Amino acid sequence: MMPYLKRILPHIFVILGFIIVSLVFFNPVLSGKMIYQNDIKLYEGTARQQNEFRKNTGEETFWNNAAFGGMPTYALGAKFPHDYMDKLDRLIRFLPRPADYLFLYLACFYVLLLVMRIPWKMAIVGALAFGLSSYLIIIIGVGHNAKAHAIAYFPLVIAGILLVFQKRYVWGFLLTAVAMGLEIQANHYQMTYYLGLLVVVLGISYLIDAFKKKELPHFFKSSAILIVAAFLGLATNATTLLSTAEYAKTSIRGKNLLADATTKSSEKNGLDYEYITAYSYGKLESLNLFVPKLMGLGRASDLGKESAFYQKLLQLGESPETADYYANITGLYWGAQPFVEAPPYLGITVVFLALLGLLLVKGRLRWWLLGGMIVSLTLSWGKNLDFLTRFFVDYVPLYNKFRAVSSIQVLLEFVVPIAAVFGLYQLFNEKTEFKERQKKFLISLGVFGGLCLIFWLFGGSLFSFKSPNDVQVAIKQPAIFDAIKEDRITIMKSDSLRSLLFILLIAGLLWFTLKKKISENLMLVGVGILVILDLGGVDRRSVDSDSFISKREYKQYFQPTATDKQILKDNSYYRVLDQARGFRNSHTNNFFNSINGYSAVRPRKIDDIYNQHILQGNLEVVNMLNVKYVIQQNEDRKLTVQENPSINGPAWFVSELKFVDGYKSEFDALNDIDTKNTAVIRNEFKDELESYKPVKDSVSTISISKTDPNHLAYNMYTNKPGFVVFSETYYKDGWNAYIDGAPETVYPVNYMLRGIKVPAGKHTIEFKFEPQVVKTGSSITLASSIIFGLLFLGALFFEYKKRKTDVSE
Numbered sequence: 060m061m062p063y064l065k066r067i068l069p070h071i072f073v074i075l076g077f078i079i080v081s082l083v084f085f086n087p088v089l090s091g092k093m094i095y096q097n098d099i100k101l102y103e104g105t106a107r108q109q110n111e112f113r114k115n116t117g118e119e120t121f122w123n124n125a126a127f128g129g130m131p132t133y134a135l136g137a138k139f140p141h142d143y144m145d146k147l148d149r150l151i152r153f154l155p156r157p158a159d160y161l162f163l164y165l166a167c168f169y170v171l172l173l174v175m176r177i178p179w180k181m182a183i184v185g186a187l188a189f190g191l192s193s194y195l196i197i198i199i200g201v202g203h204n205a206k207a208h209a210i211a212y213f214p215l216v217i218a219g220i221l222l223v224f225q226k227r228y229v230w231g232f233l234l235t236a237v238a239m240g241l242e243i244q245a246n247h248y249q250m251t252y253y254l255g256l257l258v259v260v261l262g263i264s265y266l267i268d269a270f271k272k273k274e275l276p277h278f279f280k281s282s283a284i285l286i287v288a289a290f291l292g293l294a295t296n297a298t299t300l301l302s303t304a305e306y307a308k309t310s311i312r313g314k315n316l317l318a319d320a321t322t323k324s325s326e327k328n329g330l331d332y333e334y335i336t337a338y339s340y341g342k343l344e345s346l347n348l349f350v351p352k353l354m355g356l357g358r359a360s361d362l363g364k365e366s367a368f369y370q371k372l373l374q375l376g377e378s379p380e381t382a383d384y385y386a387n388i389t390g391l392y393w394g395a396q397p398f399v400e401a402p403p404y405l406g407i408t409v410v411f412l413a414l415l416g417l418l419l420v421k422g423r424l425r426w427w428l429l430g431g432m433i434v435s436l437t438l439s440w441g442k443n444l445d446f447l448t449r450f451f452v453d454y455v456p457l458y459n460k461f462r463a464v465s466s467i468q469v470l471l472e473f474v475v476p477i478a479a480v481f482g483l484y485q486l487f488n489e490k491t492e493f494k495e496r497q498k499k500f501l502i503s504l505g506v507f508g509g510l511c512l513i514f515w516l517f518g519g520s521l522f523s524f525k526s527p528n529d530v531q532v533a534i535k536q537p538a539i540f541d542a543i544k545e546d547r548i549t550i551m552k553s554d555s556l557r558s559l560l561f562i563l564l565i566a567g568l569l570w571f572t573l574k575k576k577i578s579e580n581l582m583l584v585g586v587g588i589l590v591i592l593d594l595g596g597v598d599r600r601s602v603d604s605d606s607f608i609s610k611r612e613y614k615q616y617f618q619p620t621a622t623d624k625q626i627l628k629d630n631s632y633y634r635v636l637d638q639a640r641g642f643r644n645s646h647t648n649n650f651f652n653s654i655n656g657y658s659a660v661r662p663r664k665i666d667d668i669y670n671q672h673i674l675q676g677n678l679e680v681v682n683m684l685n686v687k688y689v690i691q692q693n694e695d696r697k698l699t700v701q702e703n704p705s706i707n708g709p710a711w712f713v714s715e716l717k718f719v720d721g722y723k724s725e726f727d728a729l730n731d732i733d734t735k736n737t738a739v740i741r742n743e744f745k746d747e748l749e750s751y752k753p754v755k756d757s758v759s760t761i762s763i764s765k766t767d768p769n770h771l772a773y774n775m776y777t778n779k780p781g782f783v784v785f786s787e788t789y790y791k792d793g794w795n796a797y798i799d800g801a802p803e804t805v806y807p808v809n810y811m812l813r814g815i816k817v818p819a820g821k822h823t824i825e826f827k828f829e830p831q832v833v834k835t836g837s838s839i840t841l842a843s844s845i846i847f848g849l850l851f852l853g854a855l856f857f858e859y860k861k862r863k864t865d866v867s868e
Contacts, residue, residue, distance in 0.1 A: 069179055074166060077186070081154055081162040084191075084595070087607035088155040095608050096202025100616055101657035104645030106135045107617075108768055113138070120769040121302075121793070122828040125648045126656030127665045128634065128684060128811070129788035131830070133302040134246075134310075134660045140837040143844045144244040144295050147237070157199045163211035164190035168476070171214035174221050177480055180580070184587045185480035189214075191594035192472045193351070193601065194403035200602040201400050206466070209250035212242040213473050216254060217261070219288065223281045224265060229854050232288045236847060239292025243299065249461040250469060253435075257470050260430040268423035294843035298836030305792050305832050310660040312460045316722040317667060329459030332452060339441025339448075340465040341395030343522070348471070349411075349507060350514060351404040351597045352554035355391030355547050362386040362546060371542035391547050393526035395443060396465060401601040403468055405475050406594045407558040408565045408586070411507050413475045416482030418499040419491065428478045435470035462659070483586065486569060487579060497573065504566045511562060514555035519548045561593050622698040623650050626688050632709050632763050633687035634786075639698055640690075642669050647690070654686060662788065664811040672729060682707045683734040683809055685786035709763040710773055710785045713738045713814075714755040718745045726810045738784050738808040748806070751816060753782035761824075769828040776821045782814055785826070789813040793830035798822050 082089060103110075108125035109132045112118070119139075123132050131137075138145075152159035168189040172182035189195070198207050219235030242251055262282070269278035293300060307313050314328050329335075347353040362368050364382075368389060372382035392399055405413075417429055441448050441464040451458045482503075486496055514521070524547045529540060565586060572582040619627065626635060627650060635651040637644060643661075647653040654669065672680040681689075682705050689701045715737045719725050728739045736755070740748060758778055765772035771787065787794075789807040796803040796815050799822050808814040817824070 070173075073169060073179060073183060076183070077162055077165040077169070078154065080165065080187075080190075081158040084161055085158045085607075087604055088158055092607040092609055093613055094157050094200070094602070094606055095613065096200070096204070098202030098657075099204060100202070100613075101645045102135075102202070104617070104648045105657045106132070107649050109135065109137070112768060120767070120828070121830055121833060122769045122790075124766075124768040124787075125652050126645065126658070127661050127788075128652075128654055129790075130656075130658075130662050131302070131306050131790065131793070133299070133306050134658060137302075139298040139302075139833060139840070141841040141844060142244075142296075142298070143840075144240040148241055148244050151241075156204075157207075160199055160204070160207045160211060161190055161196075163208075164195060167211055167214040167218075171218040171221075172477075172480055174218040174225075175477075175481075177484055180583050181480055181484055184483065184583060184590060185476055187587055187590050188406060188409045188476040188479055188594070189473070191591065191598060192403075192405060192409075192476065193401065193594060193597045194468065194472050196598040197401050197403070197601050200606055205245060205247040206250055206469075208245035209242060209247035209254075210469050210473070212238055212245060213250075213254050213257075213469075216242055217258075220258065220261065220285055223284050223288075224278075226277070226281075228281075228284055229857065232284050233847075233851055233854055235285055235288035236291040236295075236850075239289050240295040240847075243293060243296040246299065248303070249466065252457060252461065253467050253470055256434060256467075257431050257473070260434060261427045264423040264427040264430060267426075291843055291847055294839055295847060297839035297843065298833055301836040301839075302830070302832045307460075307660065309662055309664070309790065311663045311666050312660055313663060316663065317726055319723065329452075330462055332449070335452060335459065335462050336441040336448060336464055338396050338463040338465045339443050340436075340439040340468065342440055342443055344394040344396075345436060346510075346514075347394075347402040348405045349407045350511065350551070350554050350558050351402045351600075352391075352550040353514065353518075354394040354402060355550065356401065356600070362389060362391070367542040367545040367549070368539070371538060375538070389543070391543065391550065393524055393529065393547060395526075397528075401597075403472070404594070404597045405471065406590060406597075407507060407511070407561045408589050408593045409476055409479045411503055411562050411565060412479035412482040414478075414482070414506060415486060415499055415503040416478035416480070418482075418502060419485035419488075419496065420478070420481050424481070428474050428481075431470050431474040432478075435467055435474070439465045439468045439471075441465065483569075487572070493573075500566075500569065500573070504562065508559065508562050508566070511555050511559035515552055515559055518551050518555055522551075524548060524551075561589060565589050617649050619650055620698060622690055622700045623647075625700055626651065629687070631687075632685075632766050633706065634685050635688045635690065636673070636681065636686045637690045639692040651688075654684060662811075664788070667726065668811060671726075677730060678703075678705065679732065679734045680729055683784070683786060683812060685709055707735055707784075707786060709787075710761045710775075710783050711735060712755040712759045712761065712777065712781045713753060713784055716740055716748055716751070716753065716782060718742050718749070722810070729810060734784075734809060738782065738814055739810070740806060740808050740814075744806055747804075748816075751780075751782070753816075754779040755781060764823075765825075771826040773824040774821075775817060775824055777817060777819055779819050781817050781819075783817050783824070784808055784812055784814045787813055787826065792832065793828050795827050795829050797825045797827070800825075 085094070105126045106123065109120050109123050112120045119137065121132050121137055123130055123135060126135075152163060154162050165186045169182050169186040172185045173179065177185065195207065195210060215238035216235065219231055219238050222231030222234055225231070242254070266278055269275050312330065341354070344354050363386060366386055369382050369386040372385060373379065390398070417425060420428070437444055437447055438451065448464065453459075485491060486500060524544045529543075568577065568582055568585045568589070571577045572579060634653055635647045636654045637647045640646055640655070642655055643657055644655055645657040647655050654665065654673070668680060668684075681703060685706050685708060687703050687706050689703060691699050691701060693699050713736055717728060717732065717737050717739050718741070719728050719739055720742050722741070725739050725741050732739060754777070756778060758776070759781055760777075761773050761775040761783060763771065763773050775783065788811055789805070791805070791807070794805060794813070796805045798815075798817065803815050806814045815824070
């Protein structure tokens with residue numbers, strides 16, 4: 060027992076150290092503050108209805124009626140039965156947010172490096188290089204929590220795979236299964252998809268290596284084990300996966316219902332190419348991976364009073380207050396993307412070591428790392444490397460489901476620190492000749508040191524320092540643009556010098572260690588400090604103490620405005636359209652059922668309706684969606700509210716059913732009909748309804764009596780059989796209709812609403828959201844969790860018996 064404890068004790072102290080680093084880095088959490096994350100604020104608004112329902116009733120609703128006219132909660136943080144991976148994940152992420160994500164970065168990467176047989180002291184340095192990588196901190200700052208969450212588990216998935224290939228089949232299988240389960244549980248499928256691409260690159264590298272070494276049986280055996288492990292990990296998230304797959308078909312990631320013969324095949328069943336590639340990383344922009352300000356800063360630069368821009372404003376007669384205001388809000392970014400929060404800096408210390416690693420490491424590891432870097436960087440260029448991106452969008456399965464192609468750089472953020480650690484490790488590996496190590500060291504120093512020196516000395520004449528967004532400023536205010544350009548040159552040179560100094564410091568440290576002037580332990584401490592200063596210094600430009608606010612301040616974002624209070628006086632059932640804040644904003648979701656919302660997987664039909672009907676002023680569509688109040692902004696930029704007196708209400712009888720051919724015709728017909736009297740239905744339902752002649756008369760009435768998000772009820776009366784349209788989103792996989800408790804067929808009408816036939820007389824109509832996918836998925840999740848638990852206990856017993864046998868021998 061003592062030898063075992065002695066062996067794991069250093070790792071315990073390392074984990075404790077990571078806890079301290081995480082809390083110190085985000086130290087405001089220790090005083091009860093929370094990080095302000097705009098995306099999370101918007102998400103919380105969108106999900107407020109379901110969260111309040113859970114809090115008030117103790118039940119889970121899988122439908123949110125407050126956002127986008129109604130949508131499932133599957134992509135909005137739904138709590139599924141038997142989700143034991145969620146419980147395990149919360150156990151691991153025990154620190155206050157966002158320290159929990161940084162801890163996860165550090166701990167998981169440390170485990171990976173141990174599996175890769177890196178000494179634990181060097182593994183600490185590698186974990187810091189990964190965890191403090193600026194992109195990983197930036198995404199926490201803006202609130203991309205699910206993305207950070209998924210990236211944090213990358214190392215564990217790869218660690219499990221490598222264990223299997225190391226012939227440690229049992230523990231490799233278990234780690235892969237649990238890591239895959241945690242990865243899926245993080246619920247960011249785009250990041251998981253990118254991880255899959257990296258695993259493919261790893262698999263190809265290992266396959267070629269196995270072929271060369273004549274070890275193909277081992278490769279295929281390992282692959283089979285990993286497939287079973289991955290399947291088990293996926294099965295523990297069956298409810299999440301099945302429900303997401305079901306909903307995705309109706310979201311903007313699914314089929315384009317309005318596509319015509321001219322629409323490309325890839326865009327008929329996925330996102331539009333321009334939308335996918337809107338955020339395409341510039342080729343030249345890649346240089347800011349090791350010179351952070353080479354392309355300027357993010358949206359707001361806080362230029363300061365010493366900047367050329369500030370001084371130019373004063374010269375042009377602006378007051379100091381005005382000049383200071385504009386200096387604080389003007390961005391210096393001149394890259395290829397619409398905007399960035401901050402550059403995805405990898406760290407010059409890390410990049411220098413990574414090149415050294417690629418030069419010193421041989422075999423399948425080199426080709427995996429290099430292949431991962433190439434795939435990540437070239438695909439991140441998006442439309443700037445059009446032929447490759449179009450190939451992936453058109454032919455690689457699921458690639459057209461994801462936007463912001465620049466985010467595939469997460470693979471660079473992952474593999475570069477691995478290469479860096481191996482560069483450090485191999486530099487002092489005496490199995491390699493000293494001359495070779497020295498030569499590769501000098502090459503790496505020459506490449507990055509030389510580039511930084513050139514940028515510092517001559518950078519002002521090497522680049523244009525112009526972006527497409529500068530055109531109007533350059534034409535109308537050339538003096539202002541020249542000042543901005545001057546500031547761009549200044550900060551580029553400043554950071555080039557910064558990177559040059561860091562590379563000289565780390566190179567000097569390593570050189571003296573090679574010459575036996577400094578011990579390796581002292582060198583590792585020095586490298587760790589330089590990595591922290593290098594990356595941490597840039598991280599603080601994006602996330603610092605000012606990024607945190609008190610919980611009381613945060614709650615202010617969710618307080619109703621005077622306009623909201625005015626609307627809240629109306630206790631009837633209606634929707635609100637917020638045109639002042641824009642379609643993709645969740646403020647109104649906090650208080651009302653709304654057309655607005657915030658989600659990267661919003662329903663496609665409401666997206667179509669909003670862009671092509673509501674924005675075009677189609678009042679009939681606004682009426683059928685039961686939009687009673689419209690929030691607008693007046694000339695004084697103050698919020699005002701307009702009441703719509705012509706809404707159709709929650710439900711209404713129609714006198715005519717108009718049959719059309721296909722979704723496009725159904726959608727276009729909304730321009731021509733009176734939605735109060737006519738319902739548009741596709742021809743696929745014509746056989747069921749053509750002979751049905753609905754009646755609408757003066758005594759036909761219907762009113763809503765229950766308005767839970769997952770259970771709606773109506774009281775109705777009519778003299779003759781009729782047809783009722785409901786101002787609710789049609790979603791066939793879960794919403795069931797009942798008339799006096801008896802099931803009734805629900806028809807899709809008016810492109811996105813639902814309608815049913817009703818008999819004469821007085822009746823109660825109910826809609827209940829009863830998704831079968833949740834029941835099926837929960838059963839699979841429970842069964843797979845039990846199987847995993849039994850396998851884990853079996854592995855522990857096997858290990859115990861093995862140790863007992865070893866001791867007895």
